[in-house]
Amino acid sequence: MYVRTRTAAALLTAALATSLLGAAPAWSAPATDGPSSPTASASRHQVEAFAEDGTISHGTAPAASPYLAAPSPALSAPTAGGDGDGEVTALVHNGDPATKLDVVVIGDGYSAQEQGRFRTDAAEKWREITAVEPYATYQRLFNVWAVNAVSPESGVTGDPDRATVRHTALGSYFWCDGVERLLCVDEKAVERYAAKAPQADLVIVVSNSTKYGGAGYNDVKSTLGYEGIATVAGGNAKSGQIAVHETGHSLGKLADEYAYDGQGTYQGAEPPEANLSTLTADRMRAQGTKWSRWLGQASPDGGTVGAYEGAGYYPTGLYRPTENSIMRSLGREFNLPGREAMIAGFYRHATPLTSPTPTGTRLTAADRLTVDLPVSGTRLHWYLDGREQTALRGRTTLDLGALHLTGPRSRPHLLTAVATDPTPAVADPALRAELTRSLSWSVTR
Numbered sequence: 062m063y064v065r066t067r068t069a070a071a072l073l074t075a076a077l078a079t080s081l082l083g084a085a086p087a088w089s090a091p092a093t094d095g096p097s098s099p100t101a102s103a104s105r106h107q108v109e110a111f112a113e114d115g116t117i118s119h120g121t122a123p124a125a126s127p128y129l130a131a132p133s134p135a136l137s138a139p140t141a142g143g144d145g146d147g148e149v150t151a152l153v154h155n156g157d158p159a160t161k162l163d164v165v166v167i168g169d170g171y172s173a174q175e176q177g178r179f180r181t182d183a184a185e186k187w188r189e190i191t192a193v194e195p196y197a198t199y200q201r202l203f204n205v206w207a208v209n210a211v212s213p214e215s216g217v218t219g220d221p222d223r224a225t226v227r228h229t230a231l232g233s234y235f236w237c238d239g240v241e242r243l244l245c246v247d248e249k250a251v252e253r254y255a256a257k258a259p260q261a262d263l264v265i266v267v268s269n270s271t272k273y274g275g276a277g278y279n280d281v282k283s284t285l286g287y288e289g290i291a292t293v294a295g296g297n298a299k300s301g302q303i304a305v306h307e308t309g310h311s312l313g314k315l316a317d318e319y320a321y322d323g324q325g326t327y328q329g330a331e332p333p334e335a336n337l338s339t340l341t342a343d344r345m346r347a348q349g350t351k352w353s354r355w356l357g358q359a360s361p362d363g364g365t366v367g368a369y370e371g372a373g374y375y376p377t378g379l380y381r382p383t384e385n386s387i388m389r390s391l392g393r394e395f396n397l398p399g400r401e402a403m404i405a406g407f408y409r410h411a412t413p414l415t416s417p418t419p420t421g422t423r424l425t426a427a428d429r430l431t432v433d434l435p436v437s438g439t440r441l442h443w444y445l446d447g448r449e450q451t452a453l454r455g456r457t458t459l460d461l462g463a464l465h466l467t468g469p470r471s472r473p474h475l476l477t478a479v480a481t482d483p484t485p486a487v488a489d490p491a492l493r494a495e496l497t498r499s500l501s502w503s504v505t506r
């Protein structure tokens with residue numbers, strides 16, 4: 062949904078007004094001959110670029126990389142070893158992919174001998190990401206899969222200088238769209254490798270480089286189900302922030318909170334994103350919409366929640382919740398509305414309640430049942446035939462004899478566990494509904 066060109070700034074306004082914000086442009090974009098003209102853009106994607114000082118800009122990237130190595134024949138038939146092309150390792154395994162948010166990390170520019178270091182770099186990126194809230198609190202909702210991509214050459218194009226060329230498994234390259242820190246990849250190659258993991262909700266490409274850089278592909282739709290790709294330099298300690306910002310778009314459905322000079326005043330309808338509004342604080346409070354529940358509260362990124370003008374690329378006419386959250390500059394925290402949206406996004410893919418015993422299993426009084434609450438503080442209530450068993454509140458292991466079942470031996474009873482994450486970080490009632498899940502089993506004496 063993002064367009065930014067050096068030659069056609071006008072196109073930015075038109076594209077934002079139509080595709081990002083759902084409003085008609087006040088005027089039409091002039092024809093351009095540049096690389097982002099409508100004809101050429103069919104094979105390009107809009108990407109975000111990240112400067113070392115934390116500021117964010119945009120470029121466009123071709124879907125295909127000119128630096129892609131010939132596909133490895135091994136990819137279609139992974140070897141039995143640990144370091145083969147397409148081999149998958151669970152870096153973090155918290156449970157069944159159906160109940161977790163699955164992050165797929167793919168390495169690029171790592172040779173066959175460097176696959177061990179790729180996994181070390183991937184684990185370090187995940188550590189950087191989970192240092193940021195709400196990831197820190199919610200990390201047991203995630204699985205992280207490392208997919209080896211064996212590159213014939215070590216390193217990536219554009220590192221250390223523009224003249225350096227390396228042909229790699231995913232074709233990573235700096236200087237994408239002429240921007241040194243913009244690290245692009247071949248989207249089809251990414252999808253081929255991502256398909257090796259059990260499930261891909263989020264894809265992060267870690268490139269074998271210590272040079273600061275990355276990219277956010279936030280309009281990529283994959284048949285695998287992931288909605289964006291973040292690229293980061295594997296050996297650079299700050300690049301994990303890029304992935305965190307990108308997941309603000311993909312998981313949190315959040316808008317960018319930055320603006321461009323000269324972009325003018327936003328004239329469109331109220332945008333759909335939770336962190337963008339045409340309303341001043343007074344009007345938002347009066348209407349009870351958007352982040353009105355958070356107004357006046359101290360925000361983790363500093364200051365208090367209000368309506369700060371300048372957001373969604375427009376310096377005027379659009380407001381953001383706080384002065385400077387991670388959706389405006391890297392190295393920052395999410396603000397309160399952003400944190401709320403992220404937690405709700407986590408729970409769209411993961412559940413607050415799991416059990417090794419499949420729901421619907423027929424159990425007897427001699428059985429023991431366990432459940433897992435991945436997020437600390439989660440409340441657990443048990444119901445037998447619809448009546449709460451208050452003595453069992455919070456118990457994650459039950460000897461079913463303790464239920465003291467009565468009635469005929471053949472009569473099945475319905476046992477239900479209901480888990481709710483009571484976090485005050487989610488205030489919207491519609492989002493709070495995502496924070497409760499239940500599992501049920503049939504139990505006989």
Ligand SMILES: [Zn+2]
Nearest residue numbers: 109306310317
């Ligand atoms: Zn962004």
